[in-house]
Amino acid sequence: MVKLHLDPTCLPVDAIAGEAPVDPALLTAARLRARFAETLRAWDPETAEEMPFQPGFKLRRASVLVPLVDRPDGLTVLLTQRTDHLSSHAGQISFPGGRAEEFDSSPIETALRESEEEIGLHRRHVQIVGVLPEYITASA
Secondary structure (H helix, E strand, O other), rough: OOOOOOOOOOOOOOOOOOOOOOOOOOOOOHHHHHHHHHHHHHHHOOOOEEEEEEEOOOOOOEEEEEOOEEOOOOOEEEEEEOOOOOOOOOOEEEEEEOOOOOOOHHHHHHHHHHHHHHHHOHHOOOOOOOOOOOOOOOOO
């Protein structure tokens, strides 16, 4: 197994395995919306019953925002780095987001609220171009 080390301060990363870049003409809001619509039809996510969780494990709702930032040189992805002193996932690179609160009306609301709390990104600056299906994962 090859272990890659990605230093987000040494960006941009154009390719890791020699793959060709995505044509910028394909990275418009309209094209991304169409692609998300295709993906949703093809996605067959696992269910909680299919996941090998420990007995008594409680699923928690959470959402992340995958911020695509339109810059003069093209689209970039905004990532965050978690604080080193956290009890779980310390120092990890992640999308902004987190645990849903009871008052959140939807996963989009959770992602927008958490993004504003974490990185100060106000929802008025966000245009939702797509939503990925629910994904179940375990986290300590």
